[in-house]
Amino acid sequence: MNSFYKPTIGLEIHAELNTNSKMFCSCKNDPDEKRPNVNICPVCTAQPGTLPVANEEAIKKVIKTGLALNCTIATESKFDRKNYFYPDLPKGYQISQYDKPLCQKGYLEIDGKKIGITRIHLEEDTGSLLHPEGAGYSLVNLNRAGVSLMELVTEPDITSGQEAKKFAEELQLIFRYLGVSDANMEKGLMRVEVNISVSKTKKLGTKVEIKNLNSFRVVQKAIDFEIKRQTELLENGEKVIQETRGWHDKKEITFSQREKEEAHDYRYFPEPDLPPLNFTKNYIESIRAKIPELPEQKRARFAKEFGLDEKPIEIFVMNKDLSEYYEKVVSELDEWLSTANTSSKVLKNFGTNKSVGKDLYKLVANYLISDILGILGGKEFIEAEFKITPENFAEFIKMIHKNEISSKVAKMVLAEMFNTGVDPSTIVDDNNWGQMKDDGELEKVIKEIMAKNPKAVADYKSGNKNSLQFLAGQVMAATRGTANPKNVQEILKKFLN
Secondary structure, eight states: OOTTOEEEEEEEEEEEOOOSBOSSSOOBOOTTOOSTTOSOOTTTTTOTTOOOOOOHHHHHHHHHHHHHTTOEEOSEEOOEEEEOOOTTSTTSEEEEOOSSOSEEEEEEEETTEEEEEEEEEEEEOOOEEEOOTTOSOOEEEOSSTTOEEEEEEEOSOBOSHHHHHHHHHHHHHHHHHHTSOOOOTTTTSEEEEEEEEEESSSSOOOOEEEEEEOSHHHHHHHHHHHHHHHHHHHHTTOOOOOEEEEEETTTTEEEEEEEOOSOOOOOOEEOTTSOOEEOOHHHHHHHHTTOOOOHHHHHHHHHHHHOOOHHHHHHHHHOHHHHHHHHHHHHHHHHHHHHTTTOHHHHTTTOOHHHHHHHHHHHHHHIIIIIIHHHHTTOOOOGGGOOSOHHHHHHHHHHHHTTSSOHHHHHHHHHHHHHHOOOHHHHHHHHTOSOOOOHHHHHHHHHHHHHHOHHHHHHHHTTOTHHHHHHHHHHHHHTTTOSOHHHHHHHHHHHHO
């Protein structure tokens, strides 16, 4: 691909809001409803004489999103009619927003670069159509018709598929942290459309729209393919046609759906059945006060407070439940350290409370990410379904830190805690898994292992230091992991030398 061609990319992202009812009626908003045409009423099926009533909760959620994304919030806004034939929207037009959207001129920072947000507005979603194979008809399901739909439009600031993917991923996280949308792309609760052109000059090239991208992976692949396709056309002296294209998942290519020579005239005009919207500064600030810690703020805090590296931090940021559980465990350990401040037995050989704390924080992260997520096998961590209390997990970490159990035993204890929810001390006592404290008993085991493995002993004395690890492993196996690995190494060296 010719590197002189610069891509210009803008995104349009739709997200269904997780309000209890639809945008302009009291019908239930339930994306998991499998039965067709259950959540409908005279308003969302556009029966004559019905009138819409705006859902205030949906309006608040859009304003909350705009504030989180550094937007200017309109003090005066309104709804408009967008006249366009939707076969799955009974009114034959959509209630949307045109010249006075709720939010404008924001940005989201990705890898230190600000991606501009042109606007965020509120509208109603359409229903869905089912096309039975071989049939000469289509079926309509209006359960989704009228659901609150938030649309976010970016500035053409994005320059690669990777950057677009990161933007959409971060936006999904923000929606979830704010509690405005579940933003599940597989369920269609978040949909991404791409506008893309390439050009050698400052003048923008011919814009192509890519519709119905249903995963972040597809967003990146579709953009990368389209950059290559458009560049090759121009290099060959051909023209790029302004059109709408789709994505073929198996072939991993975009394909033409329809040509779009000019922008469609939607004949917007103010929605006559809904009054204008007016917001005071106090109203907007009351919404701002409810914005929680956002992903980027959490990344910075976890690095500063807990000393974690980028990889575990990102895992915690991506899994809100896991990060909240982690903080509860850390809080238990902080409390223990504060009461143990003057106890030489607890802190002996471990340094100051601060350095011990950072070690413990990393230990918690390691066991949660490596072991617990490993046991879950790809399933999402949900605290309500997790049997180990934060208090018991903190107790488990303390036992490891105080060398009361070995790392091998720790894994067995954690697996038992995961399955039963029983506290770690009880599990260790019931199974006699505690760290072997009697050096005399350990010395006896080591002598037996040396006697059974004369070749390994001879190899060590001949200079093969790997034999030490072999003998240590045999000792740990014989003691079922209850021996202190450090003690095993020291006693073995003493006998071997």
